[in-house]
Amino acid sequence: MKQFLTAVAANLLTIAICVVGGILLIAGLIASAGTKEATTVAAGSILVIDLGRPFSDRPAETPKGTFLDEALSAGRGDAIPLRAATMALAAAAEDDRISGILLRGSVSANGDGTGYAALRELRAALATFRRSRKPVHAYLVNPDTRDFYIASAASVVTLDPFGSLLMPGLASEQIFLAGMFEKYGIGMQVSRVGRFKAAVEPFLRTDMSPENRLQVQSYLGDLWSEVKRGVSESRGIDTTALQALVDAQGIILPAEAKAAKLVDRVAYFDAVLDDLQQLASKSRTADNARGTSATDSARAAEMAALLDRPTLPQIALGDYAPLAVAKERSFSASQTIAVVYAEGDIVDGEGGDGMIGGDALARELRRVRADSKVKAVVLRVNSPGGSAIASEQIQRELSLIQQRKPIVVSMGAVAASGGYWISTAAARVFAQPNTITGSIGVFALVPNIKALANRNGVTFDTVKTGRYADLFSLARPRSEAELAVLQRGTDAVYAAFIDRVATARRLTPDSVRSIAEGRVWSGDDAMRIGLVDSIGGLDAALKSAASLAKITGDYDVHEYPRAKSATEKLTELLENKPAPVAASLGAAIGAPSQATGALLQGRGAAAALARDITHELAVLLRYNDPRAVYARMPFILRVR
DSSP: OHHHHHHHHHHHHHHHHHHHHHHHHHHHHHHHOOBOOOOOOOTTEEEEEETTSOEESSOSOOOOOBHHHHHTSTTOTTOEEHHHHHHHHHHHHHOTTEEEEEEESOOOOSSSTTSHHHHHHHHHHHHHHHTTTOOEEEEESSOOHHHHHHHTTSSEEEEOTTOOEEOOOOOOOOOOOHHHHHHHTOEEEEEEEOTTOGGGHHHHOSSOOHHHHHHHHHHHHHHHHHHHHHHHHHHTOOHHHHHHHHHHHSEEOHHHHHHTTSSSEEOOHHHHHHHHHHHHHHHHHHHHHTTOOTHHHHHHHHSOOTTSOTTSOEEEHHHHHHHHHHHHOOTTOSOEEEEEEEESEEESSSOOTTEEEHHHHHHHHHHHHHOTTEEEEEEEEEEOEEEHHHHHHHHHHHHHHHTTSOEEEEEEEEEETHHHHGGGGOSEEEEOTTOEEEOOOEEEEEEEOHHHHHHTTOOOOOOOSSTTTTTTOSSSOOOHHHHHHHHHHHHHHHHHHHHHHHHHHTOOHHHHHHHOTTOEEEHHHHHHHTSOSEEOOHHHHHHHHHHHTTOOSOOEEEEESOOOOHHHHHHHHHHTOOOOTTOOHHHHHOOOOHHHHHHHTSOSHHHHHHHHHHHHHHHHHHOOOTTOEEEEOSSOOOOO
């Protein structure tokens, strides 16, 4: 007994030491995770934009960064809010300390935050910056179409002598899993409304349906036309000549790119750095002549060298953007416009990283509705849709806001299906010409693993009290009567979708059906058929919201959902809350190792294919609607 009590006491002491040690460790982390040293901008600085750092539609203003914030950023801390980026370029145009811009790297094509519509907004911001008569240099090695679309907006485009321009046009490749499911004994049964509602095709077919191929060809042509139009305007090249060059070459070598005036020169990076050094020196000389202190010049030699040239004053866009955002805040304004971001798959419940949880966003919208200072709302939608119930939940909250204050929707790269559903609460809808929208249709998806289980010796038996009690069981396929039940539910949701669109767009239900059927449209086409009101970005939507709310004078912009602080994130971790039902892929099937994660983030055909398959399976796991009814885009959009 004595030995037992001794052992218990020893264990309790060990536990106490661990708890105290843990508390001290956490306290030390918090103490050491103070706000980073204030960012300074030296005279003559070059604003460096690394295109490899992704952009996202989320609040531009985040809590002051700490090391703990970065550690608990859930993988999104590296992304730059698109609005923050455009605000930074506008501020840099007026900032005498910024002498020019350098664009380098390759656009990250992961997610919708760097879709072509987002890149168009960034191009517009670069054009605004150039009107300040400050140069924008772009240095490219092996740029693809996305890279060149944004870089062509620069005033000087340099291509590495050992590089090439990978610009063969756009292609959309889709993955079909039906053969794999059949091989392993996984069955898929669906009900759907809409000839173009092709979200179920990857699970049922081995190729595109004729309807799907038609819509892909249509909107891909619109995206490509916008790319050619942008490049043509920036580089002074005829679109017909550009198409002929692309078709003839595909991969355009440096000399050919220069001869075609796609680039201004062929040179190595050191030549670009020499030009930037001269530009910065000239700017510092002008500042000193105006009586500016030499402190900034001295600091330039001490700062971290982003470009491996310590004497060149430079600042990264990610560091400069928070300064620009803070400068724009109007704390004295009595009127506010709320910008609410809806980016990712729409899922039932709280959601997770890269998702729009119906419960979570509805809660944010209720806060906005109750805030008397908020006079108008801009909903920024960048979503392919998802759960029908979650979409309706969000739309209902938006409709309640619309009864009190105007709502304007700003569509990002994609605002389709459920993303369009939630947009129907708005008084006015803005989209870019290359936004992907529409997809007014629904489907129900119910898998079963009977063959797979039986093949491995697993069988099922059921007792039930109602004919359809096990309607959603994964243990067997559905009967014809059960499929009819699912179809009735799908038809009812589709009818509600049509009604929402008809009411919002002031169209007859029959006219909506003629443009619905699950078909995807480009922003240009959507405006032509009446699904959107105007072409424009987030800034245009803000101005429209202010006008509708009759706001005069200065107003502030508050963004939602509010970013959580490090303390809040740490508290959630310590509370050990269970993961949301619709967890991210990493949480659902095991987070990849560091090496695997690095490979998935890599560039090239193999890495792209691995990402596509992983993403396809991730979306399947995010299908969590209680009735298995979804308003989602026809497929995962991949444009290369």
